[in-house]
Amino acid sequence: MRWSWSAYALLTAPAVLWSTGLFAASIAHSSGWDGLAFATRLLYSPVCHQDAARSFVIAGWPMNVCHRCSGIYLSFTVMLLILPWFRARWLRHSVSVRRLAIFVLPLLLDYALDVLGVWRNSAMSRLLSGVVAGAGLALFVLPAWMEVWTSRRHRGIHHSEEASR
Amino acid sequence: MNEFSVSAKPGKLIPVLIGGTAMVVVSAFPIINLVNLLCCAGIMGAAVLGVWFYRRGFPAGLPFTIGDGTAVGALSGVIGGAMMTVVAVVTGGLLSDDFAVRLQDELDNAFAQAGSQTADPAAIEATEQLFMQIAGNPMLLVLVVLFTLLLLFTAFGTLGGLIGGAIFKTTPPPPGAFPVENHHGV
Numbered sequence: 001m002r003w004s005w006s007a008y009a010l011l012t013a014p015a016v017l018w019s020t021g022l023f024a025a026s027i028a029h030s031s032g033w034d035g036l037a038f039a040t041r042l043l044y045s046p047v048c049h050q051d052a053a054r055s056f057v058i059a060g061w062p063m064n065v066c067h068r069c070s071g072i073y074l075s076f077t078v079m080l081l082i083l084p085w086f087r088a089r090w091l092r093h094s095v096s097v098r099r100l101a102i103f104v105l106p107l108l109l110d111y112a113l114d115v116l117g118v119w120r121n122s123a124m125s126r127l128l129s130g131v132v133a134g135a136g137l138a139l140f141v142l143p144a145w146m147e148v149w150t151s152r153r154h155r156g157i158h159h160s161e162e163a164s165r
Numbered sequence: 166m167n168e169f170s171v172s173a174k175p176g177k178l179i180p181v182l183i184g185g186t187a188m189v190v191v192s193a194f195p196i197i198n199l200v201n202l203l204c205c206a207g208i209m210g211a212a213v214l215g216v217w218f219y220r221r222g223f224p225a226g227l228p229f230t231i232g233d234g235t236a237v238g239a240l241s242g243v244i245g246g247a248m249m250t251v252v253a254v255v256t257g258g259l260l261s262d263d264f265a266v267r268l269q270d271e272l273d274n275a276f277a278q279a280g281s282q283t284a285d286p287a288a289i290e291a292t293e294q295l296f297m298q299i300a301g302n303p304m305l306l307v308l309v310v311l312f313t314l315l316l317l318f319t320a321f322g323t324l325g326g327l328i329g330g331a332i333f334k335t336t337p338p339p340p341g342a343f344p345v346e347n348h349h350g351v
Contacts, residue, residue, distance in 0.1 A: 049202045144331045148232040
């Protein structure tokens with residue numbers, strides 16, 4: 001896999017920003033900035049049910065998203081941050097869609113079995129299944145993203161070489 | 166220019182419109198929109214649908230790349246975000262006279278639920294004034310909604326397009342390989 005630091009930054013910076021925002025409501029509330037907390041909760045409301053009973057509480061206030069979403073977003077971002085150091089070994093080939101499905105399976109089982117009454121999920125099971133899904137998504141997305149950007153650049157170089165002939 | 170030039174690729178308009186419309190359907194209809202509560206899975210799924218339509222129209226032998234899928238997903242997000250803003254304006258009554266009143270009620274409830282008695286009353290008042298200023302200016306309100314929806318739909322649409330591109334990608338033939346005839350002998 002070819003590597004581009006600019007492509008990496010383009011993917012990782014928004015992910016870090018988004019993950020940092022997960023804590024914004026709690027921190028803003030505890031600092032007395034209720035308006036900012038309200039605004040960030042609005043921003044995250046389309047992507048999560050934001051049930052306070054199913055969210056981590058920081059400084060006395062619930063986070064912007066639930067346990068499961070926190071696990072997904074935070075592990076996705078952490079994986080993005082650490083993957084470059086292992087890219088020679090791990091990222092030679094991107095994770096296949098089937099393997100991605102395996103990473104998402106615990107999350108689906110945790111949800112479905114709870115709905116069916118077979119298994120009573122907990123904050124920890126929701127968090128861990130989210131962490132696994134987010135990590136798998138990062139293993140899948142980062143190489144695919146690199147392929148998009150490096151093949152684009154490669155094609156551009158190829159075209160300019162042809163034009164100069 | 167080689168035989169797999171960009172101009173040989175089919176137009177993205179129809180797949181992007183399909184993807185964008187699917188995003189609106191998944192986000193606007195009650196019950197169906199619950200799927201978005203799992204990290205915008207509905208928006209990502211709609212982007213994958215757009216990518217699938219785009220892949221269907223690809224000529225045989227032309228390699229389909231992850232980049233093609235990502236482009237369709239991102240554009241579907243832009244179209245979906247813009248369409249969803251129109252839907253929000255129409256169904257949410259963003260431009261109606263009583264919207265500011267409804268927003269005031271919602272703000273009061275939100276601040277009450279958040280236990281604002283612990284916060285600085287002056288800060289609460291300033292925040293409420295800011296929100297009311299936005300609610301009282303319909304164009305500004307629509308712009309804020311448009312910006313937020315474009316941000317979310319484009320980001321998750323791009324992610325969905327990336328996944329769709331990886332699912333449906335085809336490997337390009339090795340350099341110098343003879344083109345394979347299709348069933349029509351062309």
